[in-house]
Amino acid sequence: MTESHLLPRPEATGAFLVAALYHFARFERFGEFQTPLQAFCDARGIKGTLLIAREGINGTIAGSDTDIAELLTFLRAQPEFSGLEHKESRASKMPFVRMKVKLKKEIVTMGVEDIDPNRIVGTYVEAKDWNALISDPETIVIDTRNDYETAIGIFKGAVDPNTKTFREFPDWVKNNTGLHNKPKIAMYCTGGIRCEKATAFMKQQGFEDVYHLKGGILKYLEQVPEEESLWEGACFVFDERVSVEHGLKEGNHKLCHACRNPITAEEITSPKYEEGVSCSHCYDSRTEEDRLRYRQRQLQIALAKQRGVKHIGS
Secondary structure, three states, rough: OOOOOOOHHHHHHHHEEEEEEEEEEEOHHHHHHHHHHHHHHHHHOOOEEEEEEEEEEEEEEEEHHHHHHHHHHHHHHHHEEEEEEEEEEOOOOOOOOOEEEEEEOOOOOOOOOOOOOOOOOOOOOHHHHHHHHHOOOEEEEOOOOOOHHHHOOEOOOOOOOOOOOHHHHHHHHHHHHHHEEEEEEEEEEEOOHHHHHHHHHHHHHHHHHHEOOOOOHHHHHHOHHHHHHHHHHHHHEEOOOEEEEHHHHHHHOOOOOOOOOOOHHHHHHOOOOOOOOOOOOOOOOOOOHHHHHHHHHHHHHHHHHHHHOOOOOO
């Protein structure tokens, strides 16, 4: 099943089509695929990041409708990725600086051996059925994302593990024996990929009724009407849009380029905020030497902007 061109055309909501994708598959030739995939994207002006590993592919890319469609066709022509699905949203400006195809040990890093979503995984729940599941008092809802993501949005009643990285998630599960108090575990993440491994891990740990939101928060925000939504806040995305809201509209958050945390309009008014230098999240953990270095970088970004080019460090 594919999901191409589900959203309005570019003149309606944004000039660039953003495609988030992942697919778990045995991909032994991932090393030799890096160069042709990079060349295919570069030839079409596609930008973003694609991670390829022995376990599959993961990433987000942006470009014109035609170019993204061609890339998706190219990927699905590979036997390993014939069943690849993706999610679409729009951006008013190119949300990435460059195109990177990276070789990785894992396409989403959990750091646990023998986790294979192709072999064991939780039960997928469609966006339209998610509200009923998480409203069930017999369900524990777990957000598998990191703390800087959950800080700006979360499902009503969800448990936030407050992890800094996905590598911390397995230990969090093992240390929270209370998770066994309810028969059902419902998990979610941005686009679905972290839950593939998270639910596989939970099953491995002996949990039986484990569910996850198919397509993640992005699919939920696209398909579920705002008046019926149990989502609170905005969804962090890993590009220059920073966040999206219901209907996958671009959010109002900015990114602190010193600590990479999303910041609100209110936080921008803080005396600790200086564009590209600091914010209320990182000011107290940085030295004046750090801030001097960040100011010098910000100056180079401003000078590059005056010349009509984009500073690669921005």
